[in-house]
Amino acid sequence: MPAAAFDIATSRPDAAPEFSPRQQVVLQHALTLLVDGGEKALTTAGLARTASCSKESLYKWFGDRDGLLAAVVAYQASQVQFPSEAGATADPETFQTHVAAFVEALLGVLFSETSLALNRLSIGQSNTNSNRLGQLLLVRGKHMISARARNMLETGRRHGLLKFDDAEDAYQVLYGLAIRDVHIRLLLGEAASPAEKDLKAQAETAVGQFYQLFGA
Amino acid sequence: MPAAAFDIATSRPDAAPEFSPRQQVVLQHALTLLVDGGEKALTTAGLARTASCSKESLYKWFGDRDGLLAAVVAYQASQVQFPSEAGATADPETFQTHVAAFVEALLGVLFSETSLALNRLSIGQSNTNSNRLGQLLLVRGKHMISARARNMLETGRRHGLLKFDDAEDAYQVLYGLAIRDVHIRLLLGEAASPAEKDLKAQAETAVGQFYQLFGA
DNA sequence: AAGTCTCCGAACCGTACGGTACGGTTCCCT
DNA sequence: AGGGAACCGTACCGTACGGTTCGGAGACTT
Numbered sequence: 001m002p003a004a005a006f007d008i009a010t011s012r013p014d015a016a017p018e019f020s021p022r023q024q025v026v027l028q029h030a031l032t033l034l035v036d037g038g039e040k041a042l043t044t045a046g047l048a049r050t051a052s053c054s055k056e057s058l059y060k061w062f063g064d065r066d067g068l069l070a071a072v073v074a075y076q077a078s079q080v081q082f083p084s085e086a087g088a089t090a091d092p093e094t095f096q097t098h099v100a101a102f103v104e105a106l107l108g109v110l111f112s113e114t115s116l117a118l119n120r121l122s123i124g125q126s127n128t129n130s131n132r133l134g135q136l137l138l139v140r141g142k143h144m145i146s147a148r149a150r151n152m153l154e155t156g157r158r159h160g161l162l163k164f165d166d167a168e169d170a171y172q173v174l175y176g177l178a179i180r181d182v183h184i185r186l187l188l189g190e191a192a193s194p195a196e197k198d199l200k201a202q203a204e205t206a207v208g209q210f211y212q213l214f215g216a
Numbered sequence: 217m218p219a220a221a222f223d224i225a226t227s228r229p230d231a232a233p234e235f236s237p238r239q240q241v242v243l244q245h246a247l248t249l250l251v252d253g254g255e256k257a258l259t260t261a262g263l264a265r266t267a268s269c270s271k272e273s274l275y276k277w278f279g280d281r282d283g284l285l286a287a288v289v290a291y292q293a294s295q296v297q298f299p300s301e302a303g304a305t306a307d308p309e310t311f312q313t314h315v316a317a318f319v320e321a322l323l324g325v326l327f328s329e330t331s332l333a334l335n336r337l338s339i340g341q342s343n344t345n346s347n348r349l350g351q352l353l354l355v356r357g358k359h360m361i362s363a364r365a366r367n368m369l370e371t372g373r374r375h376g377l378l379k380f381d382d383a384e385d386a387y388q389v390l391y392g393l394a395i396r397d398v399h400i401r402l403l404l405g406e407a408a409s410p411a412e413k414d415l416k417a418q419a420e421t422a423v424g425q426f427y428q429l430f431g432a
Numbered sequence: 433a434a435g436t437c438t439c440c441g442a443a444c445c446g447t448a449c450g451g452t453a454c455g456g457t458t459c460c461c462t
Numbered sequence: 463a464g465g466g467a468a469c470c471g472t473a474c475c476g477t478a479c480g481g482t483t484c485g486g487a488g489a490c491t492t
Binding site: 238264265268269270271272273276 | 468469470471472
């Protein structure tokens with residue numbers, strides 16, 4: 001058994017894998033291949049050629065192809081950044097716009113071609129390999145975002161701006177109102193309608209409806 | 217070029233493909249393989265062995281592997297049936313329970329292992345083959361359901377039970393409230409929580425929130 | 433300058449799978 | 463009964479790709 005250079009099973013979710021600059025360049029190339037070609041376009045030989053590295057280095061760095069895929073997911077997850085929420089609760093109005101900004105950022109991430117490509121990859125592999133990629137994407141992506149969202153909503157409740165029993169439930173509703181079935185349609189390859197591309201408007205509409213349900 | 221026995225591009229979406237009984241049995245075997253093994257588990261040799269048919273017949277019936285996958289999707293789509301809506305608008309209360317029943321049926325379909333497997337398959341292939349499978353699933357599955365839902369909501373509006381401008385928008389909200397992010401999490405391989413498995417309760421909650429937003 | 437480490441490039445191997453060809457069998461039709 | 467179509471089972475071929483190995487070139491250390 002070759003030395004597993006990147007083993008998600010033993011690495012803690014919040015520990016940054018710290019890829020070397022050279023490795024990050026290679027992972028970026030892998031991401032590009034993946035975005036415009038799907039999984040089958042990402043072959044070890046193809047990546048080595050594109051990134052001007054040797055297959056030997058790939059196997060040394062990432063263990064095997066699965067390790068490479070996992071590394072790509074982890075790398076991209078580490079790139080996603082959300083706006084901070086400094087001073088977001090100054091008054092009710094700015095809090096609502098802050099929530100809308102959060103939702104808009106969420107839509108921006110989920111609808112980006114990179115995110116879609118990685119979701120497609122993870123979903124395609126979800127009934128093999130004991131599903132490492134799906135878990136990785138959930139833990140490093142969705143659950144992180146969910147935690148931040150719950151935190152934000154709890155803040156709103158503490159300030160008497162929102163009213164709900166369970167923050168997770170409330171976030172789920174906000175997510176549903178914002179995403180609807182657009183995500184799955186995009187994953188299936190349908191193009192977004194012009195209205196759906198106006199993320200700001202979509203976010204504001206969703207937050208408006210959310211306030212109808214959970215506003216204090 | 218072999219004769220394409222099943223070409224989705226030239227067949228109208230509402231024309232039933234009419235598979236022979238023998239072919240349906242084979243497609244059912246293919247579906248089973250797909251459900252508990254993912255795409256890579258569905259090989260022509262494996263299917264021929266499982267279904268006790270020859271590879272030659274597979275290629276004769278479905279043209280090539282893509283045609284087989286398309287046939288599986290079309291076959292499963294033809295199997296999905298929704299409850300009729302006879303006398304659903306007798307009075308406001310039964311209409312709401314009818315909507316809830318529709319949503320529950322929708323959840324039942326989307327969260328079934330067969331639907332999940334086919335969605336995973338289509339999504340995994342969505343950036344190859346000019347995306348035939350995704351289109352097929354959308355046209356034969358989602359869009360059909362969406363049309364029925366819009367029809368139902370329009371009926372409610374005509375009877376003064378609901379209030380909205382665009383039926384599609386309203387349906388999207390209903391969908392979002394019902395599905396939230398459960399679908400994508402299931403697609404990624406996460407197991408549903410006990411609460412999420414209570415489809416009836418989930419549907420009623422979603423419809424309740426929907427009425428808060430769109431009830432007359 | 434010699435030694436060592438890293439990495440590139442290329443050749444190579446094994447395997448899995450899509451697709452084809454062919455002989456033998458069953459079943460229907462006349 | 464006889465002929466033909468459909469079909470099963472299997473052997474076979476070509477290819478694509480994951481993974482390994484090896485030679486050699488630069489870079490860094492001492």
